[in-house]
Amino acid sequence: MDFKEAKNKFVQTWGALGSQWGINKTMAQIHALLMVSHEPISMEDIMEELQISRGNASMNLRALMDWGIVYKEYKAGERKEFFTAEKDLDELAVKISRERSKREIKPALKVLKEVSAIESDGTAAEKHFVDQTSKLYDFVLKADNVLDKMTEYKDNWLAKLVVKIMR
Amino acid sequence: MDFKEAKNKFVQTWGALGSQWGINKTMAQIHALLMVSHEPISMEDIMEELQISRGNASMNLRALMDWGIVYKEYKAGERKEFFTAEKDLDELAVKISRERSKREIKPALKVLKEVSAIESDGTAAEKHFVDQTSKLYDFVLKADNVLDKMTEYKDNWLAKLVVKIMR
DNA sequence: ACAAACTTTCATTTTTTTTTGAAAGTTTAA
DNA sequence: TTAAACTTTCAAAAAAAAATGAAAGTTTGT
Numbered sequence A, B: 001m002d003f004k005e006a007k008n009k010f011v012q013t014w015g016a017l018g019s020q021w022g023i024n025k026t027m028a029q030i031h032a033l034l035m036v037s038h039e040p041i042s043m044e045d046i047m048e049e050l051q052i053s054r055g056n057a058s059m060n061l062r063a064l065m066d067w068g069i070v071y072k073e074y075k076a077g078e079r080k081e082f083f084t085a086e087k088d089l090d091e092l093a094v095k096i097s098r099e100r101s102k103r104e105i106k107p108a109l110k111v112l113k114e115v116s117a118i119e120s121d122g123t124a125a126e127k128h129f130v131d132q133t134s135k136l137y138d139f140v141l142k143a144d145n146v147l148d149k150m151t152e153y154k155d156n157w158l159a160k161l162v163v164k165i166m167r
Numbered sequence C: 001a002c003a004a005a006c007t008t009t010c011a012t013t014t015t016t017t018t019t020t021g022a023a024a025g026t027t028t029a030a
Numbered sequence D: 001t002t003a004a005a006c007t008t009t010c011a012a013a014a015a016a017a018a019a020t021g022a023a024a025g026t027t028t029g030t
Helices: A003-020 A025-035 A043-050 A054-066 A089-115 A124-152 A157-166 B003-020 B025-035 B043-050 B054-066 B089-115 B124-152 B157-166
Strands: A070-074 A081-085 B070-074 B081-085
Touching: A003 A025, A003 B089, A003 B124, A025 A043, A025 A054, A025 A070, A025 A081, A043 A054, A043 A081, A054 A070, A089 A124, A089 A157, A089 B003, A089 B124, A124 A157, A124 B003, A124 B089, A124 B157, A157 B124, A157 B157, B003 B025, B025 B043, B025 B054, B025 B070, B025 B081, B043 B054, B043 B081, B054 B070, B089 B124, B089 B157, B124 B157
Parallel strands: none
Antiparallel strands: A070 A081, B070 B081
16 A cells, blocks of 8 residues: 555545544545645645535635634745644544534533423423433533543643553 | 423434434434333334334334344233333443444554555655554554443443542 | 234435535735 | 735535335234
């Protein structure tokens, strides 16, 4: 396998993995491409490499920047914009965790809190509902806190976690 | 908010959350419904409650059983099948972790290993590719191991993790 | 062996998500 | 201020994913 094949395989795999985790394929592919690129890439080159339209590239780059994991760069003397990905994996994981927590977990917690707060009329069905949603609330809250705490280490958090867990 | 509203809100929210994590909406909704149900439900009732077709219900119940988080039950004297969800949240998290690891993380690791093993010709581009994919391999492997170790506790793993992390 | 009571399958349809590309918008340089 | 070089937007098209429902399959009781 040569470089080109390997790069392609990586980009395709990352794209497929993204889909399975609710991230659109192109977005994941652009991210993959930027991750393994040693220098900033222009939109033109991304379009060319991934065979996608200008609109598609523009929208997904914007989304990646909203996630805080891709940055715009300007090259002296060049008019067009270049893009780079966050390459530090600890930092990447922290940013993804933070965003997913903010966008998805926090709103879910809010709903869990609401629905678990209904006045149960004492029937088994209602009692079980309140009990189960309360437990779920506690569980998700705890998980969210753990994630938050872990990523607070920021530097090398996974390595530190390994030490804590494994001993 | 009364019971019916609360239950509906929970099911809808769980469904939407599922979509964002790459799980189809109906599958997540069925799971939500079974989670908060104090007794096993028949396919007929699931179809009625979620307003979905027989085929849809059948396929998604099968998928949930493949994930090991929904079980078939037989009631004495009844011909039809009833379904329950795994209600222990620790167990649920363990099963989801194991499946996602098996289905998605392990195959991704295999690809990362492959592509990071190319013979670099020494150019900056290739060196960076090998370096970055190697780091990614290490990172994902470590994360997968942590997950595995954590879920090995099986009982109350999240609570135990909280203790470890927070102190 | 039959038929009633169910469940599963899968070709087709529907819905949802993603992509396209051309027009509108922006920035920069002369 | 004009125009070239670029980027963004968004309505329409395409692609992908999910849902339908009827036919095929299975199980159980008589």
